[in-house]
Amino acid sequence: MFILRRIFIFSPLLASFITAYPVFEAGFNDETIAKVRSRLLESAHASWERGTAAEALTEFSWPTLSVFDPSAVPPPNQLAGDQFPSDVVKIASETVNAKPQNSLALIGNDGAVGDPASIGVAVLLANWTRPEASDNSYSQAAGQQLDYLLNVAPKSNTGAISHRADEVQLWADFVYMAPPFIAYFGAMQGGDGGSALLQIAYDQCRLYRDNLRDDSGLWRHITLGSWQDSTHWATGNGWAAAGMLRVLETITHSDYASQFVDQQRDLTNWVQEIIDAVWAHQHDSGTLLNTLDDPNSFPDSSSTALLASVTYRLAVITNDFTRLDAASKALHLIETKVDNDGWLQDTVDPYTFNSATKAGDHSPEGQSFVLLLYSAWRDFAKRISGQL
Numbered sequence: 508m509f510i511l512r513r514i515f516i517f518s519p520l521l522a523s524f525i526t527a528y529p530v531f532e533a534g535f536n537d538e539t540i541a542k543v544r545s546r547l548l549e550s551a552h553a554s555w556e557r558g559t560a561a562e563a564l565t566e567f568s569w570p571t572l573s574v575f576d577p578s579a580v581p582p583p584n585q586l587a588g589d590q591f592p593s594d595v596v597k598i599a600s601e602t603v604n605a606k607p608q609n610s611l612a613l614i615g616n617d618g619a620v621g622d623p624a625s626i627g628v629a630v631l632l633a634n635w636t637r638p639e640a641s642d643n644s645y646s647q648a649a650g651q652q653l654d655y656l657l658n659v660a661p662k663s664n665t666g667a668i669s670h671r672a673d674e675v676q677l678w679a680d681f682v683y684m685a686p687p688f689i690a691y692f693g694a695m696q697g698g699d700g701g702s703a704l705l706q707i708a709y710d711q712c713r714l715y716r717d718n719l720r721d722d723s724g725l726w727r728h729i730t731l732g733s734w735q736d737s738t739h740w741a742t743g744n745g746w747a748a749a750g751m752l753r754v755l756e757t758i759t760h761s762d763y764a765s766q767f768v769d770q771q772r773d774l775t776n777w778v779q780e781i782i783d784a785v786w787a788h789q790h791d792s793g794t795l796l797n798t799l800d801d802p803n804s805f806p807d808s809s810s811t812a813l814l815a816s817v818t819y820r821l822a823v824i825t826n827d828f829t830r831l832d833a834a835s836k837a838l839h840l841i842e843t844k845v846d847n848d849g850w851l852q853d854t855v856d857p858y859t860f861n862s863a864t865k866a867g868d869h870s871p872e873g874q875s876f877v878l879l880l881y882s883a884w885r886d887f888a889k890r891i892s893g894q895l
């Protein structure tokens with residue numbers, strides 16, 4: 508209601524926006540987007556791919572359970588029949604069933620600290636909505652994963668939790684993998700312990716930004732440790748912006764929002780800062796380059812989709828529509844980049860970071876980013892149409 512009223516106040520801007528970018532024009536059709544989802548389920552195997560898939564499936568099929576919904580934190584205790592998020596819970600249950608006894612992290616010997624934690628949000632959702640009240644396997648697994656992040660994983664001297672298990676090394680990717688889980692855990696747990704976790708999730712975003720952000724507002728990919736990647740990797744900027752956005756929304760929709768006003772303001776500004784810096788490098792076709800500010804880099808539809816999704820979500824929060832021009836251009840490009848089988852084309856190879864995916868290969872995370880973009884655009888259009 509508050510947001511709708513704000514939009515009403517800015518209605519001249521809204522009117523000109525709608526004229527320029529009709530939000531109801533044909534987007535992805537249902538058949539195409541269903542294929543994108545099927546290809547995602549077939550291809551997502553690595554820890555972070557499954558955690559990102561769980562989030563994308565939640566936003567796509569179960570939007571009232573995603574942290575972007577004002578009533579989603581915490582979700583209902585029981586979800587009946589077709590309300591039950593079966594595809595998300597499947598990722599959680601397969602993970603918990605395969606978890607070795609001697610591993611605190613959700614996945615044993617992953618090498619990464621952050622990546623297994625990305626599945627933690629789905630595990631918490633599975634715990635909260637489990638049909639068998641006596642089943643504490645999800646709760647225990649989530650608690651151990653949290654313990655690993657907070658008390659076992661290596662940390663930098665300023666307190667940033669390392670993205671890697673064997674040395675202290677900070678990757679922009681971490682911001683999407685761990686802080687949203689820490690925040691969601693805190694929002695579910697509640698009380699002093701819960702609000703302490705919300706603060707930790709915020710602090711990790713702050714520490715990562717302190718270490719990776721350049722004056723341009725763009726983030727470098729990897730710092731500290733035995734090697735660095737100082738390029739402004741487009742997907743890394745997407746991970747950072749999208750992760751901070753989820754922490755922001757988890758705090759905003761928790762019972763503790765009023766105690767975290769400054770943190771919400773900072774997170775909003777930090778997401779906006781990346782969004783502004785990134786779209787300044789958008790090409791006429793709508794694409795971003797894999798290394799955002801290197802003209803010799805190649806077009807990458809993965810990061811273009813992820814950052815467009817963040818832009819639609821952020822506009823709903825701030826009512827600032829100035830970057831929707833860029834997001835809309837990106838959306839239209841991405842629609843043309845999904846082939847007849849539902850694969851996103853022209854992605855960066857997510858395992859090298861610096862080369863394009865070879866013909867016949869695909870990016871599982873790119874499949875998730877298309878679902879995230881579709882969901883963000885759909886939810887934005889719903890907000891706007893509710894006003895008209």
Ligand SMILES: *[C@@H]1O[C@H](CO)[C@@H](O)[C@H](O)[C@H]1NC(C)=O
Nearest residue numbers: 631634635646649650695696
């Ligand atoms: C799991 O759900 C129960 C409520 O059914 C709750 O009491 C418990 O705190 C949850 N565990 C976690 C780790 O959130």
